[in-house]
Amino acid sequence: MKKKIQFSLVYRDMWQSSGKFQPRKDQLERIAPAIIDMGCFARVETNGGAFEQVNLLAGENPNAAVRAFCKPFNEVGIKTHMLDRGLNALRMYPVPDDVRRLQYKVKHAQGVDIPRIFCGLNDTRNIIPSIKWALEAGMTPQATLCITTSPVHTVEYYSKIADELIAAGAPEICLKDMAGIGQPAMLGKLTKAIKDKHPEVIIQYHGHSGPGLSMASILEVCNNGADIIDTAIEPLSWGKVHPDIISVQSMLKNEGFEVAEINMNAYMKARSLTQEFIDDWLGYFINPGNKHMSSLLLGCGLPGGMMGSMMADLGGIHQIINKTRAKKGEPELTIDELLVKLFDEVAYVWPKVGYPPLVTPFSQYVKNIALTNLLTIEQGKGRYVMMDDAMWGMVLGKSGRIPGEIAPELKELAAKQGREFTDADPHTLIPNALDDFKKEMDENGWEYGPDDEELYELGMHPEQYRNFKSGQAKKNFLADLQKAKDAKLGSKLSPEQLAAFKHAKADAIVAPVKGQIYWEFNGDGECAPTVEPYIGKEYKEGDKLCYIQAPWGEIVDVPAAIGGRLVEINIKRGGKVMKGDVIAYIERPNAE
Secondary structure, three states: OOOEOEEEEOHHHHHHOOEOOOOOHHHHHHHHHHHHHHOOEEEEEEEEOOHHHHHHHOOOOHHHHHHHHHHHHHHHOOEEEEEEOHHHOOOOOOOOHHHHHHHHHHHHHHOOOEEEEOOOOOOHHHOHHHHHHHHHOOOOOEEEEEOOOOOOOOHHHHHHHHHHHHHOOOOEEEEEEOOOOOOHHHHHHHHHHHHHHOOOOEEEEEEOOOOOOHHHHHHHHHHOOOOEEEEEOOOOOOOOOOOEHHHHHHHHHHHOOEOOOOOHHHHHHHHHHHHHHHHHOHHHHEOHHHHOOOOOHHHHOOOHHHHHHHHHHHHHHHHHHHHHHHHOOOOOOOHHHHHHHHHHHHHHHHHHEOOOOOOOOHHHHHHHHHHHHHHHHHOOOOOOOOOOHHHHHHHHOOOOOOOOOEOHHHHHHHHHOOOOOOOOOHHHHOOOOHHHHHHHHHHHOOOOOHHHHHHHHHHHOHHHHHHHHHOHHHHHHHHHHHHHHHHHHHOOOOHHHHHHHHHHOEEEEEOOOOEEEEOEEOOOOOEEOOOOOOOOOEEEOOOEEEEEEOOOOOEEEEEOOOEEEEEEEOOOOOOEEOOOOEEEEEEOOOOO
16 A cells, blocks of 8 residues: 555635635534544644635634634644745735734634745745744744746756755645646656655645646645645535545545545535535625636636636726727627637736746736736737736835746836836835734724734734724625625526515605705715715615705705615616605615
């Protein structure tokens, strides 16, 4: 029999690669025992990049969720791990050193064993400080190689980086094939190269299913010395996510590896609970396209989890591009034709910006450059017209060393705009900030929390944490959820049926007089016709919905009936109404 292969369940990433939100604390507590009872997982990914941010956005304390989810695994000896974006820690932009260092103290205390530390550029300067801080906190740092396929990303390139990270104290290496475009043969050779030189180092493989290479890649890395494989479970396995544990276990068992057996009753329980969470609310934020694999991803190299946001972005510029083409007398593009153009533009831009591995946040930057290029090319303005500071920061080296060469035209454009390239160590460009965050906590009377976890949360996600503390995050989330539910319902009903459904539960707000609608009134005799409330806005009894300026000049208040949630607006900004016209519908409180 061949060596023993262990499995990890990437429960956080299953959701991250499917939709926007993560399960609530109570849901995580319910599913943890089923995951344990499966008996096949040596590790579980419990939190990390995006997890805590979206918990805050949903109005939930992520610290409580992490502690609750980790606890049952800690008690039975299953290792917990988290995704750590190195310089960016758990967010999309750089984090001060003192906040990053505090992270490992907090996460260790919360029950997280292993931070998977990566830099989207594979710049070891963004990873090595985190290795040191994780070791100081008693954690096991897993240093990461972000895998992609390009002329510069060779076995030798990655092996050299692995040597540096292991020398810095990393006892584990993760091969993070975030787009699933790593070629199986190359991954096998890389695994062997690392194991031959560092046989004591644990290698864990993380490969997404998107373009369909992941099973072949798993077999290659296992046959060349890998120790642990990341897997998923139904109903979120495959698609743009990860291979299912059942298939991976079967394949490796047949190959002669020693693998744990799966308790199928527990698997079905975890599967059922996950589906329950989807049906409850999380499914409203899952793009159906993420359930499908796509070989198109091989050409552009973008992570599968980006497909949903990418299609939304394309939808946003589709109409603008077609209007521009119509003015030029050119035929309209279908969304599929535009998608192919975007893939082609990503393939064009990627070498020009030096082949950064297409992982968060650099995948977003490259995609955004390509997307805006499509628009400005159609407008006759050329490329690179709408690049923001974040995109330029990647190109200029502010986030770390770019693996390849920046194209001459971008260097010339940077010089023309007065932008300077840098080779400075990125974390030295960011001042420490904990003292300021402590001051803010003290002024607000906020507790630092056990092990300073609340202080850490403010330091890591300032804007989201403030909204969470004020209660605004929960209000926004509930409005977003209702909007998503309405959209889902609308996809199943005709416009007439949808209107009837809404109106059955709502009060019609009618115009008491003839005149012109204004949604805001500043109290100084002037109305604001350009402001319109959003669908989902909540009103209390006695609140004003809008104002009507009668033909004789009188301003008439229009109350929001007994209050409730705005579900439909019939009159646009500045619109004219006759007496008795329906202005809007407000769903009564407790109408559901």
